[in-house]
Amino acid sequence: MNVLLTRKYGSSLKLFQQIFKNLNKAKKVNSSFSTCCKHPRVNRLLIKVGVRHISTDMAPxxxxxxxxxxxxxxxxxxxxxxxxxxxxxxxxxxxxxxxxxxxxxxxxxxxxxxxxxxxxxxxxxxxxxxxxxxxxxxxxxxxxxxxxxxxxxxxxxxxxxxxxxxxxxxxxxxxxxxxxxxxxxxxxxxxxxYKAPGVRVEEVTDGRLRGKLYLPPGPGPHSGVIDLFGTVGGIVEFRSALLASRGIASFALPYFLYKDLPQALEDLDLDYFMEAIDWLLGRRDIIPGGVGVIGVSKGGDIALMMGTYSPKVKAIVNINGCTFCSSVRMKYSKGDLSAVPLQIEKFEVLDGKIVTKKALDYKPEDILHVWNHDAKVLNILGEDDMCSPKECIRDLKSLYPPEKTHNCIVAAYKETGHLVEPPYTPLCRMSYHKSYDLYFWWGGHPEEHAYAQEDAWRRTLDLFHSTLLPTVVTAKL
Known part of the structure; x- marks a missing residue:
């Protein structure tokens, strides 16, 4: 009500409110708004400042x-x-x-x-x-x-x-x-x-590592997670800020098109991401023993690569990422990872925008052996993803050895698109991709996508909170 009145009557409302307050203290009028407006002293004030009529209807x-x-x-x-x-x-x-x-x-x-x-x-x-x-x-x-x-x-x-x-x-x-x-x-x-009071942010410039570390309130030690996005490039921080707000330290790790990092995906190497694992675990405010990795799109591919080649990765959330090395090879000091090429001739065009879900022709032998180590893997699969081939996530699950299949969860959501983000934010069904200078379809339908975002976020927090726990060392007596 005060906001609406101030728009109409400006600063004179303050004088009116003061008279109303004084009259109430003196018990000369009751506390109702309409009665106050009818009081002679208030009425004379309103006329004096040019108000001939004021509605006494209360705003909702x-x-x-x-x-x-x-x-x-x-x-x-x-x-x-x-x-x-x-x-x-x-x-x-x-x-x-x-x-x-x-x-x-x-x-x-x-x-x-x-x-x-x-x-x-x-x-x-x-x-x-x-x-x-x-x-x-x-x-x-x-x-x-x-x-x-x-x-x-x-x-x-x-x-x-x-x-x-x-x-x-x-x-x-x-x-x-x-x-x-x-x-x-x-x-x-x-x-x-996205950021709760007390969350701290540190700029990371260590060796060739770049990014921002979001730390929950308190001295820790905290569970540590590395946060990766896709081929949009640069740094994206909102998910790390929210993870830290929920008690999980999160390293927003860019890998190209940021400061002095590579300008093209072709220049990536897996050692950069391995260095990020060691750097995070080397901090005294991070729980030792292992990290989590969360990635969407290309970031999901990389998260699975990290889990395949490092036993220090204990929990992975792959959001509609390919389960193989996609598009460009990944350099690695222990042997480069060959890529399943993106076949531009298999791009589909829908209303002038690009659909890429059929443009990666992978084979079972291309699937990453994420089961090499015992990382818990949560795969978020959007059934209406118009970017990545959704079948590859189910193929990963089918290739797990029987004794390890419990480590690989596939959470599939109908009518859900590629960009599954924290909950209660709107669906982005299509957008401009600056790296490719094209418009891409991501897919999804608002109501179903909203449900997926809420459920997937709950699962993500549950996985990290339950897996990235302090190692309890029993004293030897």
Whole structure:
């Protein structure tokens, strides 16, 4: 209510509030807003500052829990009260990140007590339908009038994803809300961070290693994870920030197109990643004995290579990565890994964008022998992945020796695309790939993809927390 009044009446509201406060203290009026507006002294003040009429209708109240510093993967309970009873309303979400704008909407009918509860009430239309407490976040789509294929991605971990959530009269589509943006019945701002208070960040420049280490609060020692992304290049930090916020130290490790690192994938060598394992385990604030690795796309390939050739890798999360060395050979001091080449002639074109899932013609003998060591492997498989050949993940599982097959888990998700990220962020079905200067299809359908992201993140945290534990040494008596 104060936000709406301040827009209308500016700083004079402060004087009005002070009079209201003083009158209440003197018990000259009761505490209701409308009674205060009718009091002669207040009424004279309003006329004096040019206000001839002020609505005494209370704005709807948004209740968001939990309170405090919210993280992106927190499941929120959003409830609205003070709405007209049994009326159609639209809840609208808007977020702008680095100039990129996203929006969502959901249709509800208020109950007999004038409330809407996103945790239990179904949306009957909009960018999502059904009951979904976080639907207003994960169902966001890019606002019109922007570049095609933009992706919501956080680059500054010190700032939140700030979402404006408003409620409007009637069932409105996105365009109708935009046209009547000043007609909200009420609104609130919800800030969600990737980085929790107390998480520390260290720039890594050690030998040829580059990147950023995110450390949980406290002295440790902490479980240690190496975090890899795909052929987008550069450094991507949001997942490491969130892992550290959940108690896992995470080394965001770029491997090309970052500072003085190689400028092309062809210059990669596996020794760089082995050095990262030793560097992380050499720290006193990291639990000794082994690390975890998480990677998406090409980062998933590399995570599996690291697990194949290093017994120090104890847990791997492969998110839609190939289970063989793909596209370019990987140099290695103990013998280079030959690659299954990307066959450009097998690219498919859909609406002018590239589909690559059939462009890697691998054979069973190309599959990495990840079972060489006893790493626990969680494979996240999107059944609608339009980038990687999904069959190779199941082939990896089938090739495991029977006595080790329990170490390889395949979590397959229907209608889920390539880019499975932490939960409650929108699906990126297609985007521009700067390394290839082309638009690529990633696949996925919003509702199913949202479920996959939530479940896969839970599994990821469970794997790292359960596997990367301190080694208990029993005293010899």
């Amino acid at each position: 109240v948004f209740t968001v829990s939990p309170k405090g510093h919210l993280l992106v993967d927190d499941k929120l309970h959003i409830k609205l009260t003070g709405l007209p009873k049994e009326k159609k309303v639209t809840v609208y979400g808007f977020l702008e990140e680095e100039g990129k704008k996203f929006e969502s909407n959901a249709w509800f009918e208020t109950k007999s007590d004038g409330t809407v509860d996103l945790q239990i009430d179904p949306s009957t239309g909009g960018t999502y339908t059904g009951v979904s407490p976080m639907g207003i976040f994960w169902s966001m789509v890019a606002c019109p009038g922007q570049l095609e294929g933009i992706r919501m991605m956080k680059k500054n971990m010190d700032t939140p994803f700030r979402t404006s959530v408003s409620v409007h009269d009637g069932h409105l589509n996105l365009g109708e809300v935009r046209v009547n943006s000043d007609g909200a019945l009420g609104s609130t701002l919800i800030d969600r961070y």
